[in-house]
Amino acid sequence: MDLDHTVIPVEDKEEASKLMARVMGWEFLGVRGSQGHVRVNDTLVMRFDDKGAGGEHKSHHFAFCVGEEEFDGILERVVAEGLKYGTSTREMNMQTNELNGGRRTFFTDPDGHSFELMTAASPPGLD
Numbered sequence: 288m289d290l291d292h293t294v295i296p297v298e299d300k301e302e303a304s305k306l307m308a309r310v311m312g313w314e315f316l317g318v319r320g321s322q323g324h325v326r327v328n329d330t331l332v333m334r335f336d337d338k339g340a341g342g343e344h345k346s347h348h349f350a351f352c353v354g355e356e357e358f359d360g361i362l363e364r365v366v367a368e369g370l371k372y373g374t375s376t377r378e379m380n381m382q383t384n385e386l387n388g389g390r391r392t393f394f395t396d397p398d399g400h401s402f403e404l405m406t407a408a409s410p411p412g413l414d
Contacts, residue, residue, distance in 0.1 A: 306397070372394040373394075
């Protein structure tokens, strides 16, 4: 079973989807209706939807296990975009930390959603 897509509530669907495409190195597929579409990989599309925006949505958390070089590239783009990052969702201290023998960091987009990058998958039951 594969996850096909997920929908993320945002203030500006086009800006949010283009930002995440730039930062994460994903493919921006364009805007259709109320959603900006971004291809993550062959089976997953993230849809950034401006329905329900305006403070009515709660922030979401997304965690991605990436390779070492991919981690470095994404972190460079996070810094270039002026996004804050840190060792937890509450500690935007512009540092990374370690988890399960790998590196980890968190960053937050302008809509308050947190994105976690890790180079080693979390052990089952650990968040």
